[in-house]
Amino acid sequence: MTIISRPYTSSELFPHGGWDVHHHIFDPAKFAYAPDRHLTPPPATVQQFLDFKKKIGITNSVLTHGLSYGSDCTSLKAFVQELGNSGTKGIGVIDPDTITPGELQEMHSKGIRGIRVNLYKYQAMHDVQRQKQALREHVRAIGAHCPGWSMAFTHVHPEFWGELAPMIQQDIVPSGIRLVTDHFALLKGASMLPAECEGDITRQPGFREIMDLVRAGVLYVKLSAPYRVSLEAPRYMELKPLVRAFLDANPQHVLWGSDWPHTPHMKVRTREEALRETPYLIADDVEWLKNLRSWVSAEEWHAMMVLNPTRLYGW
Template sequence: MAPATLIETEHSSLFPHGGWDTHHHIFDPETFPYSPNRHLTPPAATVQDFDDFRKKLGITKSVLTHGLSYGDDCTSLKAFVPQLGQKVTRAIGVIDPEETSDDEIREMHAAGTRGIRVNLYRYRAMEDINLQKKALAAHLKRITNLSLPWSLTMTTIRTEFWSELAPFVLDTVIKEGVPLITDHFALLKAPSMLSPEFKSDPTKQPGFEPIMRLVRSGHLWVKLSAPYRVSELKPDYEDLKFLVRAFVDANKHRVLWGSDWPHTPRMKVRTHEEAMKETPYMVIDDEAWLRSLRLWLSDEEWDLLMVQNPSKLFSH
């Protein structure tokens, strides 16, 4: 099918059948203080702020992703979901596999949580593949032991790790029937962020082939989110077209869209002093990015990305 023509009218042209934002945060440190062991100190970004944001864009449903600044304390998450509207909001939580009780996990499910994200900062695993596998296995065990219909999300900044992670995922996560999600284009890069050796052929960058194999086989869901983490060409991020098309062509049923609102800075390991200092959000033109993305997809692909795929994964 040929790419759809974008009519520059109202926001309804972007979301004629509604639309899901599958990755956003809420930060309210006055009501819910951050963890003392956090990796980042974001400014307030409240429920009302997000409500204004989603109405401006025309988003109708969302998945609140627990901010890692709160650690594994999901008290705030359980409070934010009903404020956002439990009929239109689902959540991705964070747990401590050794300390979070079964009762608390069941409470999270009752409050609208439908998956957990692996906090690699807690494991000091951002640069260690063996610790990443350990963390993934520990979180998987908690989900399967409770027979919860949840997904599992893990995002590594070291894309080359996927060569070893892919067979591990097949032998563990997929064998248990748990959907695996990775955020932000799996942190594969557009040419504007690649070293010279990969600019001419970005498909040769580390991790590209094993990630695409997992997507193609249906074993990995990828969020086309936070383009500013993988491209320098804001506001339209035109060099991301090749990566969007690669994921969609690999498996149009395994792609999701998320805003990453309120746009925290790029992932990195910070010193404790850096982490305790309030860090401003990035200024992003979300509508410009969405309109750019829309031009690269057919009507069917857009509806899968924005409505059908997230509904399949999160509506239960």
């Protein structure tokens, strides 16, 4: 494995193309937000994303349905078509109690290749038992009808993965659904570690259990939104050990996503907070990508940016 530590220009980052597997589109002028949303983001339109896509040089993307639209995927299907179905796939949000097989097949025909679990709906952000319930209900809804789809599942408690692991092995793995988690599984860099970890990323709760799931080929992890796990913007140098840990565990199960337009940190908001427009975070995606590229080999980069997302979403 050859890793060259040097700066990369934006034109060198994607010599074979590349996938951004986690971005959003918000266009409330075209599609109204859900009345029970947990967040009110400013507009972030298709054209603005196309400008971003051109700037960093990616060729494909995975549009992740914004939870501000609830479980109505009308906007998602329209945005995927507008972005170009051949170059963009979608990840939807469903209500597992009401979704029908026909609706799932229609989603697939429109370029949707997976779902994300809305923990806010289940009041499960801080409750592992409710998280298990949410996962089981979504597996039940899509498992028999959408073989090969992925299911994105992200929460703010990495320490929950140890309790979730047996259920994942028992209920999700046999279904054929590929489990994905966003934002480094919210494992932290040194600047955000609790004091008892003494700066050692391997001592944080959930580290071993998450790496075991990645190593076993059970869990895909997106290296997305570094500002959620580190305070060292814009280069996030402290994340190199965490990136290397994921890649050393299983380079076929690591992906990259921008999290454009950089939505705020996950939290349970009051009704008043949820309805008040909240600005996006500021991030230097090109600087972060250049640094990330310097930590990995050419083979690892090609797997992370091209091969892995093509296998997971591009079929």
